[in-house]
Amino acid sequence: MSNDSRLPAVEIQGLRKVYQQIIAVDDISLVTYRGEAFGFLGPNGAGKSTVVKILTGLVAPTKGTVRVLGQPVNHVEIRRRVGYLPEFPSFHRWFKGRDFLEFHGRLYGLRGAMLEKRIREVLEMVGLAGREHQKLGTFSKGMLQRIGLAQALIHKPDLVILDELVSGLDPVGQRDMRELLRALREEGTSIFLNSHLLADVEAICDRVAIINQGRILKVGAPAELFDKKKVLEVRVDHVSEELLQHLSSAALSIQREEDDPCCLLIEIQHDEQAADIADIIVHACGARLYTLAPRRLSLEQIFFQTIDALNQGN
């Protein structure tokens, strides 16, 4: 992200959305910047999609203000500069790929040679070149996701809002889409990525907000949020009380894996402590060490840790 892009892309202030009596979004405030890839991370039902729908004008907020690229979100003209891919791309199945893109391109105001050029370009970008005469009804889920992304990019938007980008894609498709988004970010396109997949946001995003039960728990760079604490996965031949006692003197915390009695998750402060852990296991306790590897925290663990930390802070 370049420094000249500190203009806001998305500004959310005191956002609240209540469906009948259910609070979907509860007093959210955040700012993302131009050229930044921002990840919105949370479990299903956390309120992510509601925020995205508010950003795209599909849902009206109960309270609060939302500005996109400096304009209120209900200004129709600002949508010419925004591309959107919904969570479950559901399109009119009778459209052929090319006609679908032509229709959406025209809705964005593209015409003539420019529209034709962009149709060819985006089909190439999302890996659907040669499929333009195929009906959407015959597309696979992954292909629908790709054509959906193509319609979101056809007008070269300044901001792309993506809801669960890779949910319908196979591993190759996921890699392709991540590379495409990284390329967009390099070109200066702002990205707002909604996801419940840690790998997505880590691979693409400059900053991440973690949301749960309609509230933002944390905002920061992925490295700050996910790598603060280092966890080692250790497998030994036998976990004795003596071993646990020795390890507890060198580790911040130790957890036993429920489904593997010989596996421990050891939290340490610094990388160098991994050598101490190995020394304790092998030399001090005489156990056989099979595995000692860093383990990334799962999203669920990060949520629980974040929630626990907030509770302790309170």
Added chain:
Amino acid sequence: MGLLLITRFTIQEAFHRWLLLAMLLLNLLLLAVFALLLNSAYTGVAAHAADHSNPQLYLLEFDLSIGILSVWAAYLLSGALTIVLTIGMTSMEIEAGTFSVIVSKPLHRAEIIFGKWLGYALILSIYTAMLVFTFLGLIYWRTGYFPENALPALGMLELSTLVLLALTTLGSTLFPTLVNGAIAIMLFIGAPLASFVQLISTTPGETAQNVTTLVNLVIPTDALWHGASYYLIPSFVFSALQGQDFLNGLNTPFTSIHPLSPALFAWAILYCIVLPIIGAVRFQRRDL
């Protein structure tokens, strides 16, 4: 312009759905059967015309009856197509999730509603006109009879179609597809009941009159059909046969010897304008 893009999209979509094509094919079949029956019936009527005291009146009675019956069939078919084609114009898109990528485009939501309304209005108006003129054309081909006021009659039918379209347009923004369909069908079929009640009651009282007025305000399609049927009766019939049984016999739950009142005509036009506007306002505020 967004509205016209949505109109074009709506027309394209209608032709890509099997529903419209199936209806058109069935109509062709129906018209073929009608032509055969008409030919057979007219041959019999013409052969026996000489047996009657007034052969010309006898033939006119046949021409009028078959003319009114065929336009009534066109009215029913047009109403049926309007309902089945448009009950989900907004609700089905919302239920299927297909609106997400359209509503998030640089469009006013009203453009989507009015664009769709315009698309369906064009399809249904052309369909109704084609159907009416095909029926009347077949009758002319076989009998030589063509109603002199066919155009005003068609205008009433077109207005009736637009009234029904206005109702489904509003309903589609308020209710799920099936509920909207049920409401539209109940009203369209239920509206003539008021005419039947008036016929059955030997001395129609104030209550019956009020109920008829209320029904016509809620859904003016039946009143418009009666207005259309008036224009299907040749003007000389009114002048030459004033007060005779033949003319009085045309005042039935299906037909009328009186034109649509200007107030009801104005109400029908207002209905066509106001209901889609309410639908657009409702859609503007709706979470998707």
